[in-house]
Amino acid sequence: MNITILGPGAVGSLWACYLQKAGHNVCLWTRNSIPSEQSLSLSANENSSHQFKINDKQALIDCDLLVITVKAWQVESALLPLLPLLSKETILLFMHNGMGAIDNLKEHINHHPILQATTTHGALKENNTNVIHTGYGNTSLGPFNPLGKQCQFIQDVLNHSLPSVDWNPEINIALWKKLAINCAINPLTAIHQCKNGQLEQLDIHQYVVSICSEVHEILQKEGIEWSYSELLSSVNQVIKATSANYSSMNRDCFYQRKTEIDFITGYLLKRAKFHGISAPINQSLYNQIKQFEENTL
Incomplete structure (x- = not known):
């Protein structure tokens, strides 16, 4: 899949590395919007090194899955400017602490399939180039809207990359x-x-x-x-x-x-x-x- 990670902090960088290891085409999107490249070292059971494009507009246009891992208070300001570039089929996956961040955006994004996830994996981003997988956990994934209910296959995508992932129809x-x-x-x-x-x-x-x-x-x-x-x-x-x-x-x-x-x-x-x-x-x-x-x- 073509996957963009919006907000490559600790958790976003962790998923970016594992998704790329699993064979997906992964791009990062950061707040400065300037195109560049970024290398990330993942420290885990098997250490690995990864190279990512950053803020590539074409990658966003081709994006199948947008994983939103910014802080809850950043969700609206980070996501709204990207919406004109996204296909209406692009799946939006929100993975942040707290609740309520999506409520004000519903009218802008409800034509997309929307998923929400919560994870207990631990991650620490030591610096711009190194992320440590500090603790193994599990991830629960489920639909936010009716279109999201059709996207249970994302469970397999994520589980193949960083297990374990379960599908929870009652994610709320x-x-x-x-x-x-x-x-x-x-x-x-x-x-x-x-x-x-x-x-x-x-x-x-x-x-x-x-x-x-x-x-x-x-x-x-x-x-x-x-x-x-x-x-x-x-x-x-x-x-x-x-x-x-x-x-x-x-x-x-x-x-x-x-x-x-x-x-x-x-x-x-x-x-x-x-x-x-x-x-x-x-x-x-x-x-x-x-x-x-x-x-x-």
Whole structure:
């Protein structure tokens, strides 16, 4: 397939390398829009080197699959300028943290087949030329619109490149569950500037418990069947499994970059307001991150 990766950060670069290794024609698209070439070294079980064209308009015109791996808050500004070059048959695959980024774009993109994915693979981009596959996981893929339902074959494309990939017709449920876990971990680790594992400490973990309680009430109203104990257990498992890691929001605050808070806790709060639910702890965390952004950006 002809595949373009929009936003070759850590996750985008990881997929670019594996998709090229699997034999696909892969191009990268970056924010500067200047055509060039880029070499990427992938550090994994089998190290490999890859050469990519960057910002090649013809590659975009011929694109079968556009994989969107920019930050949630960048989705609209990154994608809209590219739409005139895309065929209406081009499949759009969104793979970013958080929810709500596609909602404002629906009228512009609904004629495309649209897929959403969430992945637990870990990636670290050390510099412009080296990406490390830091942890093996799995990817869930599913349709956003009716045209997307006809694109289950993309599961095989991705699974052949970087397993394991499952097709989930109810991808929205998987996205909500990931959002719930992110709500419990990301803002706290950003505010306390700590690694994920430090959330196990009793003085901080009490906030994890309270966040999960508020989140669970909203999940119930959204029709997500997930018990409170299952939610808290999943959050604790992620904290333990990623104990040595810094969350993406932690790093964004550390490097004084814009965070994805509007599409994580912010999205949760929008849904809470819709259902008439109060979520004061999540609101407080949201306010603290937004205040930090205002003071530093």
